[in-house]
Amino acid sequence: xxxxxxxxxxxxxxxxxxxxxxxxxxxxxxxxxxxHQKKRGEQHIHVGIVHAANPDMAIxxxxxTFGRRRQTANLWVVKSSQVYATDYEDEDIFETVPGKxxxxxxxYYCMDRIRKYQQEHGIEDRxxxxxxxxxxxx
Amino acid sequence: xxxxxxxxxxxxxxxxxxxxxxxxxxxxxxxxxxxxxxLEEDIAFSSIAQDKLGQxxxxxxxLHQLGEKDPDTIAFTRNVDKFxxxxxxxxxxxxxxxxxxxxxxxxxxxxxxxxxxxxSSFEPLQNLAKKYRGEIKYHVMHADTWIKQxxxxxxxxxxxxxxxxxxxxxLALGIFEESDYVNLLHEMKIFEGENxxxxxxxxxxxxxxxxxxLNLPENKTRKPAFGGRKGHHTEHLQPLLDEMxxxxxxxxxxxx
Numbered sequence: 001x002x003x004x005x006x007x008x009x010x011x012x013x014x015x016x017x018x019x020x021x022x023x024x025x026x027x028x029x030x031x032x033x034x035x036h037q038k039k040r041g042e043q044h045i046h047v048g049i050v051h052a053a054n055p056d057m058a059i060x061x062x063x064x065t066f067g068r069r070r071q072t073a074n075l076w077v078v079k080s081s082q083v084y085a086t087d088y089e090d091e092d093i094f095e096t097v098p099g100k101x102x103x104x105x106x107x108y109y110c111m112d113r114i115r116k117y118q119q120e121h122g123i124e125d126r127x128x129x130x131x132x133x134x135x136x137x138x
Numbered sequence: 139x140x141x142x143x144x145x146x147x148x149x150x151x152x153x154x155x156x157x158x159x160x161x162x163x164x165x166x167x168x169x170x171x172x173x174x175x176x177l178e179e180d181i182a183f184s185s186i187a188q189d190k191l192g193q194x195x196x197x198x199x200x201l202h203q204l205g206e207k208d209p210d211t212i213a214f215t216r217n218v219d220k221f222x223x224x225x226x227x228x229x230x231x232x233x234x235x236x237x238x239x240x241x242x243x244x245x246x247x248x249x250x251x252x253x254x255x256x257x258s259s260f261e262p263l264q265n266l267a268k269k270y271r272g273e274i275k276y277h278v279m280h281a282d283t284w285i286k287q288x289x290x291x292x293x294x295x296x297x298x299x300x301x302x303x304x305x306x307x308x309l310a311l312g313i314f315e316e317s318d319y320v321n322l323l324h325e326m327k328i329f330e331g332e333n334x335x336x337x338x339x340x341x342x343x344x345x346x347x348x349x350x351x352l353n354l355p356e357n358k359t360r361k362p363a364f365g366g367r368k369g370h371h372t373e374h375l376q377p378l379l380d381e382m383x384x385x386x387x388x389x390x391x392x393x394x
Binding site for chain 1: 291
């Protein structure tokens, strides 16, 4: 069994019958999920994982792995084992039953009605206004 | 800037020491690129090495403005006895315990040095110290994290980190070899001097060493590895310079 990491392969570890146990010992540092925030006030967005022996090290390694090539205000790291997730086997819970598309945002057509109301009441569309102002500047 | 000839000599001496330390440790640490113990650490350690080269370039530029040759010529063509780095940075990378311990002891010295220089009367040094504050803070964070982790992980790692500290300590003391110009630089309010720097360094590393359950070598066993600041180097520096300048020497006039 080969590792994904060339460093581990170079170690030339004595293999068990399937080589598995030894690899697991070497590779079983925990992983941490890394969340990146570009500016203060913006949301943190998941960008990947790092291997680390403790949370401090996860932060130190995440800084160079994910923070060095982009603007960064803040990083979060969370132990992967502490993330609770839905099961892919249960993916069907997200399916919408046919005939219930009214539950989806895309099913709501209302712009034509809003425009009609605006015209009737002499209200200018703010988006239209902004577009006109932009054109004037050009 | 209205400095006398002697004052300029003193200033250049100081700048060369700082820059050469950074250039040489930067080159040494870059030898780990592609061989680091895990991918994320490989990236971090290489990036730190690259930061050191960048900082040394900035210092060579200041030297150039003071009348020295251009940065590439200074870095790649000087004779070994013209280098003013300490022996500590010249040593081969050894095993990762040695490299991490060296990085820890060196980065703390550098952080203390730059913190002192942020109050220097020589404005380019003051600006430099401010510019790299964030970089150096990160280098120290990285070093502290590894030292604390490995010194308390397994029996083998504790023994190896203590051994690395014992090996590194006298070499690290070589960073603080006193300059011939110490009084002059102090008078000019450019740099407070190596002894003040050493005290600050000991003050800063001690809590980390304690938290890591390591022991600093006793006073009586301390024998600083001096000589580097005066141009006397170990046998390890020349081969490093040869390797570092091989591409440059192929065509010194090439534009990059």
